Structures are given as structure tokens and as C-alpha cells.
């Protein structure tokens with residue numbers, strides 16, 4: 008029935024102020040108002056290019072290029088990855104050789120594997136590329152730098168001489184990511200003026216002298232730091248969208264349990280459904296809050312960089328790389344789990360979930376493969392530990408490693424299931440687990456003569472240690488969020504429940520880590536699980552209101568199963584009838600191919 012709210016009885020169960028929770032989810036009341044007024048930002052925003060210019064171009068270059076990019080007079084593509092090299096940026100092969108006679112750089116792709124491959128917008132639309140290439144002066148290789156290269160005529164959009172561009176072809180699924188023209192590009196001795204090398208961080212003079220910057224070379228990777236922190240925020244959107252669909256549908260869907268004609272059981276009431284769904288609901292909130300924190304950390308980094316304070320750059324890199332990795336993996340896996348939670352209907356395009364999954368899963372790869380990113384975190388952790396000996400006191404997200412000795416002695420004092428609700432009890436257990444895993448890696452590394460050999464050999468353990476560290480950050484930031492003043496009836500209580508679910512679910516999932524590092528006993532692990540079950544029951548009456556707090560419109564969700572009004576079945580049926588196969592009752596080709604078979608004579612009563 009139109010106009011009837013089939014989920015009203017669920018909404019009436021809520022024990023908290025949903026309007027206030029909407030503002031908490033949005034970040035502030037103002038952010039909520041803004042969000043309410045404006046439609047969502049489109050994920051594949053072609054402005055990727057612009058942050059890179061801001062980060063790497065001189066003021067003069069910015070004055071020249073940014074107005075053009077902002078007014079869409081030029082369309083740029085961030086062109087870094089090559090056919091043979093993605094993760095290993097230092098291994099890129101494209102060259103930009105300085106020609107002192109003409110005061111130009113000559114861009115060239117010396118091999119097939121040097122072909123630029125993947126950059127978004129490059130295949131068909133971009134007029135310019137921010138191309139990453141090795142700077143060569145007098146046969147000397149100065150490593151990878153950024154160059155602005157015009158690709159296509161601004162008059163007729165035809166490619167310029169020496170440039171071969173194409174689209175790299177269809178991608179996973181048939182959905183929206185195929186509307187993105189990820190491209191391939193070969194340079195054949197393409198000339199650009201010297202002032203089109205981005206020279207904020209290092210310069211090449213008219214005489215061909217390389218002037219290295221007095222700032223860390225890692226600043227040239229600044230765009231990746233910027234985009235990675237954006238991707239963490241994006242993960243909260245993608246996961247919460249899937250969770251919203253799956254939670255609403257789980258309250259609508261009924262299976263089994265009918266007695267004497269009573270309705271069947273709502274599948275959301277099955278404990279197994281809750282144990283799969285509610286941790287994802289909690290994860291969506293956890294990722295949202297950690298992304299909020301990461302964004303403020305990033306803003307602080309920018310202010311420091313302005314003042315030539317580079318002290319937090321390594322931590323910013325480790326946090327953005329690690330959180331990008333953890334949150335996109337959780338979101339990608341979570342979307343797939345949400346699809347399964349919707350049973351067969353989840354596999355229909357009209358559920359919105361297959362499309363969301365196909366568009367989202369490359370987030371685990373782009374802007375840094377997730378394992379490669381965790382290995383960067385592991386390097387940072389190992390470096391931090393190695394500096395402990397020289398009295399360096401770690402700060403920020405690694406401050407706990409400064410208490411490593413104490414954490415090595417830690418044994419959880421949990422006696423009852425409710426003890427696991429205390430934030431300090433949880434944080435200590437997560438700190439001890441992360442510290443012990445990292446310390447064990449550091450100790451094993453010290454047995455190798457060549458640290459790089461050791462790093463390779465132990466890389467699987469290092470990834471696990473990095474994961475434990477990143478999970479600790481997320482748990483801690485959730486706890487810190489709740490230390491803020493949050494008004495509204497029941498809002499803080501509900502967030503407290505979600506915080507505990509998030510932490511205890513992780514503890515349950517990684518129980519092997521906690522037990523093998525001797526941080527908790529099997530009995531304490533059992534108590535954590537007992538507490539988790541009781542928390543699921545507390546979330547149950549609030550589940551629909553907690554996803555309503557995301558404030559997503561039906562248009563944004565694009566899902567028959569996730570409709571706000573829960574009116575799923577008539578709409579599913581209606582959607583099916585929009586399938587072009589249903590335009591005619593006899594399918595194309597039936598008369599040509601199927602009917603002749605049906606008309607073949609029977610032999611002895613058989614075909």
C-alpha cells in the first residue's frame with residue numbers, strides 16, 4: 008500500500024532521539040542541515056586532479072592552472088599508475104628528460120609496461136594529465152616528479168601529436184564504474200615547457216640545475232594522503248548505505264515461526280542475523296567517527312606544513328594508509344555480507360546491493376593496495392619501536408608503545424561479562440594485544456642480519472600487527488567520541504552500546520590474537536561473547552531508528568529492499584515488470600530457434 012509506513016512499529020520502539028543522532032552522524036547540526044539541503048557528492052569526483060595541483064604546484068603555477076581547472080576549462084586526470092607499476096611508485100618507467108636547448112621536458116614511454124594505465128577520466132574526457140614520470144637531466148635520474156601535460160586539443164578534443172590514448176576496457180560488473188573512462192596513455196617524445204613540471208617541492212632551473220627542496224620528499228605523495236583520508240569517510244557512507252538496506256529489509260522479511268496463523272518471525276529477530284548485521288551497524292558508526300578524527304588530524308597536518316613543521320607527517324601517512332586499508336576492507340566485505348543477509352532478493356539489481364558492491368570493491372585496491380598500505384603501517388610501527396631504545400617517546404596514535412614494558416606485563420582483570428562494558432578495560436586489552444604483536448615482530452626482525460630480508464619473511468605477521476594497531480585506533484576514537492558532550496535522550500547510551508559491540512565483536516573475531524598474546528584468558532573471551540549477545544538484544548529495538556539516523560533518502564539508497572516505508576513486495580514486483588524481457592510475452596528469437604525444436608516430430612513417443 009502506498010503511503011503506509013510498514014516500519015512504523017519498528018520506529019516506535021526506538022529508545023533515543025533520532026533527530027539528535029542524525030546530527031551526531033552528520034558531524035554537527037550545521038553539517039546535518041547542509042546535508043539535508045544538498046544532494047550527495049558523487050563518489051567519482053573528477054576534481055581529484057585539483058588537490059594534486061594544490062599540493063605540488065608553486066603559487067605561480069597554481070595561479071595559472073587552478074582557475075582553469077576550477078572553471079572546467081581544462082579537465083585533468085591524476086596519471087600515475089602504469090601497466091607494469093602501480094604499488095611501487097618509485098618503479099615508474101615513464102621519463103621526462105630535460106632538453107636545455109629548447110627549455111622543455113620530453114615525456115616518453117620507453118616500454119609497453121610504461122604505458123599509463125588506470126587513471127580515471129583519462130580514456131575519453133581529460134584534456135590534461137598530471138603525469139608522474141622520472142626526471143632525467145644530463146642522463147641522471149632524479150626520481151619520480153609530477154608534470155602537467157596537455158593531451159587533447161581544446162578546440163576539437165583530438166589527441167595531440169605523440170600521444171596515444173584509449174580506454175582500458177570493461178571493468179568488474181556491468182555497473183556504474185564502467186561509466187568511468189579509466190585510460191591508457193603512451194607518450195612518444197612529447198614536449199612540454201619547463202614550467203609545466205610541478206615545482207613546489209623541487210625545481211629545475213633554465214640552466215638545467217636540479218634544486219632539491221629543503222622539505223621531505225614524501226610531500227610529493229601528499230595527494231595520496233589527502234585522498235586516503237577522504238576514502239575513509241567514503242567507507243562509512245558505503246557501509247552505512249548497505250547496512251541501512253539490509254536492516255530495513257531484515258525487519259520486513261519474515262521466515263518460519265508462525266503459530267496458529269500468527270505472522271512468521273521477522274528475520275531480524277534471529278540471533279544469527281543479529282550477530283552478522285549489528286557488528287556491521289556498529290562498524291559503520293565506528294568508521295564514521297574515526298574518519299571525523301582523521302579529517303581533523305589531516306587539517307592539523309596542513310596547518311603544520313604551512314609552518315614548516317613536518318613532525319606529524321609520518322604519523323599522518325601511517326594513519327591514512329592504515330585506516331584506508333582497514334575501513335575499505337570492512338566496508339567491501341560488509342556490503343557483501345549485507346547482500347547475503349537479504350537472501351535471494353539481495354542478488355537482484357533492484358536491491359541496490361550488487362551495484363554498490365561492484366562500484367565499491369576497487370576501493371581495496373585504488374589509492375594503495377590494502378596489504379601494501381598495512382605494510383607501510385608496519386614499517387612505521389617497527390621504526391617507532393626501534394627508536395624506543397634511544398629514549399624517543401612516541402606520541403599520538405603510537406603513544407601506547409611508550410608503555411610497552413608495562414603492557415607486556417598486562418593481564419586483563421575482567422571477572423564478569425559486564426566488566427567488558429568499561430571503556431578502559433577494552434582499551435587496555437586492545438593496547439596490550441597491539442603492543443605485544445608489534446613487539447614480537449620487532450624481536451623476530453632483530454634476528455635477521457638484513458632487516459629487509461626479515462621484513463619480507465615476516466610480512467604476514469607484520470600485516471596482522473598493523474591491523475591490530477589500526478583497530479586500536481578505531482576503538483579508541485569511538486571511545487573518545489563518547490567523551491564529548493552529546494545531548495539528546497538516549498543518544499549517548501545507544502552509541503555506548505554500538506561502541507561496545509564494535510570492540511567486543513573485534514575481540515571475538517580476533518580471539519586467537521588475544522589468547523595467543525596472553526592478554527586475556529579463554530574464560531574472559533567467553534565472557535566477552537556473553538556480553539556481546541546481550542548487547543545485540545539492546546540494539547534490536549533501536550535498529551531501524553539507528554539506520555534512519557543516516558538520513559538517507561530512498562533516491563540515494565536506490566534499493567527496493569531498503570525503502571523507508573518498508574513497502575517491499577509490491578515494489579519488487581513492480582520493478583521486475585520494468586525488465587525489458589517483460590515487454591513482450593514471446594521472447595525475441597523464440598520463433599527462429601526454440602519453436603522449430605518444439606515442433607520436431609517425436610520418435611517412438613520420445614524426442
Ligand SMILES: CCCCCCCC/C=C\CCCCCC(=O)SCCNC(=O)CCNC(=O)[C@H](O)C(C)(C)COP(=O)(O)OP(=O)(O)OC[C@H]1O[C@@H](n2cnc3c(N)ncnc32)[C@H](O)[C@@H]1OP(=O)(O)O
Nearest residue numbers: 050055087093094095096097225228237241324373374375
Ligand atoms: C578528491 C576527492 C576524492 C574522494 C574520494 C572518495 C571516492 C573515491 C573514488 C574513486 C577514486 C579513485 C582514485 C584512485 C586514484 C589512484 O589510485 S591514484 C594512484 C595511487 N597509487 C598508490 O596509492 C600507490 C601506492 N604506493 C605508494 O604509496 C608508495 O609507492 C609506497 C608508500 C607503497 C612506497 O613508496 P616508497 O617511496 O617506495 O616508499 P618507502 O621507501 O617504503 O618509503 C619512503 C618513506 O616515505 C614514507 N612515505 C611513503 N608514502 C608516504 C606518504 N604518502 N606520505 C608521507 N610519507 C610517506 C614512508 O613511510 C617511508 O618513511 P621512512 O623513510 O621514515 O620509513
Ligand SMILES: Cc1cc2nc3c(=O)[nH]c(=O)nc-3n(C[C@H](O)[C@H](O)[C@H](O)COP(=O)(O)OP(=O)(O)OC[C@H]3O[C@@H](n4cnc5c(N)ncnc54)[C@H](O)[C@@H]3O)c2cc1C
Nearest residue numbers: 085086087088092093094125126127369372373374375378
Ligand atoms: C578502479 C580503479 C581506479 C584507479 N584510478 C587510478 C587513477 O585515477 N590514477 C592512477 O594513477 N591509478 C589509478 N588506479 C590504479 C591503482 O592505484 C593501483 O591499481 C593500485 O595502487 C594497486 O597497484 P597495482 O595495480 O600495481 O597492484 P599490485 O601492486 O600489482 O598488486 C598485486 C598484488 O601484489 C601484492 N603486493 C604488491 N606489492 C607488494 C609488497 N611489497 N608486499 C606484499 N605484497 C605486495 C598486492 O597486495 C596484491 O595482492 C586505479 C585502480 C582501480 C582499480
